[in-house]
Amino acid sequence: MVMTCWLTMGWLTWLIHQPLSAVAASPKVVIVLSQESLPYADMVKGFQTALARAGVQVEVHLQNLKGNSATASDVLRQFKENPPALFLTAGSLATEAVLAEHEEVPVIASLTAHVEKFKKKGNLTGVGLEFSLESQFDMMRRILPALATVGVLYSPKENQDTIDSALSVANKLGVRLVPKPVETPRDIPDALESLANNVDLLWGISDQVVLLPQTAEPILLFSFRNKIPFAGLSTPWVKAGALYALERDYSDIGSQCAEIAVKILNKAAPRTIQVVSPRKMLFSLNLKSARTMKIDLPGPIIDGASHVFQ
Numbered sequence: 001m002v003m004t005c006w007l008t009m010g011w012l013t014w015l016i017h018q019p020l021s022a023v024a025a026s027p028k029v030v031i032v033l034s035q036e037s038l039p040y041a042d043m044v045k046g047f048q049t050a051l052a053r054a055g056v057q058v059e060v061h062l063q064n065l066k067g068n069s070a071t072a073s074d075v076l077r078q079f080k081e082n083p084p085a086l087f088l089t090a091g092s093l094a095t096e097a098v099l100a101e102h103e104e105v106p107v108i109a110s111l112t113a114h115v116e117k118f119k120k121k122g123n124l125t126g127v128g129l130e131f132s133l134e135s136q137f138d139m140m141r142r143i144l145p146a147l148a149t150v151g152v153l154y155s156p157k158e159n160q161d162t163i164d165s166a167l168s169v170a171n172k173l174g175v176r177l178v179p180k181p182v183e184t185p186r187d188i189p190d191a192l193e194s195l196a197n198n199v200d201l202l203w204g205i206s207d208q209v210v211l212l213p214q215t216a217e218p219i220l221l222f223s224f225r226n227k228i229p230f231a232g233l234s235t236p237w238v239k240a241g242a243l244y245a246l247e248r249d250y251s252d253i254g255s256q257c258a259e260i261a262v263k264i265l266n267k268a269a270p271r272t273i274q275v276v277s278p279r280k281m282l283f284s285l286n287l288k289s290a291r292t293m294k295i296d297l298p299g300p301i302i303d304g305a306s307h308v309f310q
Contacts, residue, residue, distance in 0.1 A: 026057045027085035027265055032076070032098055034091025035067040039250040043090055043110055046254025047261070056262055058085075065094055072097035079105075086264050088257055089126075099124065106270045108257050111250070113206050114158075116275050125273040127256045130206065131246055132277045133162075133169040139283065140231065141173070143244055143301055144201060149176045151199035151228075153191050155209035156181045162205060185215050192222045202230045204237070204245075216240060227293045235307050238284040243295065247282035247306060282306040 031047070033040045044062070051058060061084070065072050076097060086106040089095040095109045099121055109115045109126030118124050140147055150170065154163055163179045170177040178199055180191040188210065195202065202223060204211055211219075211233055220241040223230040232242030260273055284307035290297050302308065 026059045028061065028082075029058045029086055029088060029261065030061045030063060030079055030084040031088045032090070032094040033062070033064045034089075034093035036064065037090075039111060039248075040090040042250035043254040043257070046251030047088060047258045048254075049251075050255040050258035051261065054258065054262060056258075056265065058261075058265075065097060067093065069093055069097065073101055076101045086261060088261070095124075095126075106264045108260050108264070108270075109275075110253055110257050114162075119275055122269075122271045125260060125270040126275055127253050127260070128275055128277050129248075130162075130277065131281055133166050135277070135281060136203075136246065137166075137169055137173050137175060139244075139246060139281070140175075140201060140203070143297065144229070144295070145298070147175060147200050149178060149199045150201050150203050151178045151180065151195040152203040152205060153180050153182050153188060153207075153210045154205060155183070155207050158209065159205060159207055182209060185209060185212065188215055189218060192219065195228070196222075196226045199228060202228050204230060204232050204242070206233060224289075224292065229289065229293055229295060235284045238286045238307070239309055241286060241289050243289050243293070244283055244285050244305075247284060248278045249280040249282060252280040253278055285309065 031044055048060065063075055065075060072093070079102070083102065083105045086108060087098045087102065088108045088110065089098050090111045092112045095107070095112045095115070095118060098107055099118060102123070104123060107124045107126070109118060109124060111129055112126065113129050115126050115128045140150065152163070152166070167177050167179070178195060180194060182188055182191050216237070219230060222228070224241065229243035230241070232238055232245040234245050235247060238245045256276065256279060263273060264270060283305055285297065285302060285305045286309045287297070287302070288310060
């Protein structure tokens with residue numbers, strides 16, 4: 001016992017007097033947030049919890065850009081001389097800012113719209129913001145079993161690739177997709193009227209031209225007046241009158257990012273790691289909208305909703 005204690009104390013004394021380079025440091029991970037946000041906070045918590053559960057120790061540095069793209073380069077410049085093992089970004093602003101400053105350091109992007117468009121950067125991978133098109137159309141059919149025709153408004157500049165893929169997926173599932181391109185928000189009323197009496201569902205996709213705070217009222221009014229349910233982007237849209245919206249489990253997205261981080265820390269190149277969709281799908285329902293539109297929602301759908309507005 002005495003010998004063991006002496007060896008332990010001797011080892012600690014030796015370790016303390018070694019230069020810092022002789023002590024194996026934990027890999028440095030810099031998490032860059034676009035701004036303060038509860039979903040971002042949940043993602044970070046899920047990321048750190050999953051790494052701890054996997055027994056992976058990292059030195060975490062958290063940076064918040066506070067929604068300011070003008071100062072982003074100054075915030076990130078400090079990591080030029082001593083770059084981290086990887087960056088984890090939350091939001092488009094953070095992802096774009098990190099990629100602009102760091103071309104060699106691996107980047108895991110999360111909560112970033114159309115993250116696959118950044119994949120041409122060889123140092124990026126991540127978890128996309130959008131659910132797979134297959135899972136989105138599957139949910140449409142689960143909520144509206146008789147669904148035959150789906151309308152969607154979109155900006156060609158932002159979402160033409162998404163619409164092209166959606167046309168293929170819908171065709172395979174026997175659903176007719178009616179896409180209506182719009183160049184500016186002023187085009188929305190006419191595009192909506194062209195869908196009246198022609199579709200069973202209006203599908204909302206992430207689009208910086210179509211789905212904005214100022215366009216919410218005309219879209220939802222069109223939905224109610226024509227009794228065409230609207231699939232919104234989030235729970236606030238459902239609270240305002242959309243029939244349903246898919247939701248993400250942000251903590252689980254953090255866990256997915258942690259799984260990617262483990263691969264990168266084990267020397268996998270980001271270009272070899274595919275961008276994935278959120279694997280856990282939640283959804284919210286507005287039963288008042290369903291009653292108004294005389295939609296009889298299946299019982300299991302109502303029971304499975306994470307939020308139900310009466």
